[in-house]
């Protein structure tokens with residue numbers, strides 16, 4: 001049987017753990033036409049949850065259409081339009097009435113349409129002249145969708161990427177269009193939290209206060225253990241309590257890492273899984289990561305590397321300027337510590353989570369963290 005612990009994207013409800021409350025909330029927002037902003041640290045399960053929501057919408061609200069757009073690879077408004085047009089064509093296949101109208105509309109933009117030789121998906125290339133024409137085209141796409149007389153939920157993943165565009169007015173432009181749509185509802189999703197917060201929670205920015213925030217945290221211990229136990233037992237495997245507990249602790253219940261460890265354990269093939277089998281898989285994962293970790297070592301200054309190790313050895317640190325932490329790891333003074341933390345957060349190697357008590361820092365990659373704490 002195929003490995004049930006998915007480590008890529010989304011497969012099915014059966015292989016997706018929990019998120020019942022978040023799903024409920026998102027469905028309610030869809031029903032109430034509230035736009036949403038979904039944020040979490042990386043690899044917690046945002047994209048998976050959007051695809052889970054879309055599956056739920058297809059079965060319980062078949063009149064609602066969905067478009068999933070990942071703009072991570074886009075560098076400018078041209079790329080955005082291209083990805084948006086392709087995602088739209090993916091959702092409205094030819095030989096449906098909307099699909100046919102869409103094709104006519106896209107053709108009116110004088111694009112070059114080709115088909116990916118491997119996936120068969122359409123690829124759109126639109127030749128432009130002026131910035132004004134680009135805005136006109138983008139507006140046209142929104143208007144086209146809005147005028148189809150159906151409700152459409154559009155998820156824009158890695159939304160913070162629009163901050164990288166040279167076009168300074170992209171946020172204002174999108175906000176204006178979106179505000180004027182009646183049948184289009186939006187989910188904005190992203191993992192660069194300070195950027196997402198600046199887009200949606202900064203009173204000086206166009207999107208301020210325009211959406212409902214959903215912050216994705218860890219799956220509960222009860223839900224995750226029941227899920228793992230079920231997937232093993234449905235495939236005639238037994239996992240011991242102690243082993244299960246170790247998995248959840250060692251991976252900190254950070255979804256991607258928990259999935260990856262379970263995936264490896266399953267792939268190893270034992271039918272009874274005890275602590276020893278789990279620890280063996282942990283060792284394999286750290287070993288697999290080592291080549292990349294050593295590259296980080298090259299990429300960082302000695303001080304940054306030492307700082308990352310210090311955080312890893314502590315597990316998580318809330319007082320990065322406390323003399324206890326600084327002395328124990330010989331890290332210099334408070335301002336040095338702050339500077340190092342900022343630089344490592346900027347590189348994505350360190351994660352800072354705001355809490356009522358202050359910012360909690362952890363090494364973003366759980367396996368790297370576990371590898372470092374042994375140095």
Ligand SMILES: Nc1ncnc2c1ncn2[C@@H]1O[C@H](COP(=O)(O)OP(=O)(O)OP(=O)(O)O)[C@@H](O)[C@H]1O
Nearest residue numbers: 007008009016017042043044045046047048191256
């Ligand atoms: N509820 C879940 N149950 C089981 N596996 C999940 C769940 N949520 C996510 N995953 C798996 O965890 C991994 C990370 O999830 P996903 O890619 O959705 O995270 P993300 O928050 O979008 O990450 P990024 O910020 O890097 O885009 C994926 O392999 C996905 O299949």
Ligand SMILES: [Mg+2]
Nearest residue numbers: 046047048157
């Ligand atoms: Mg994602």
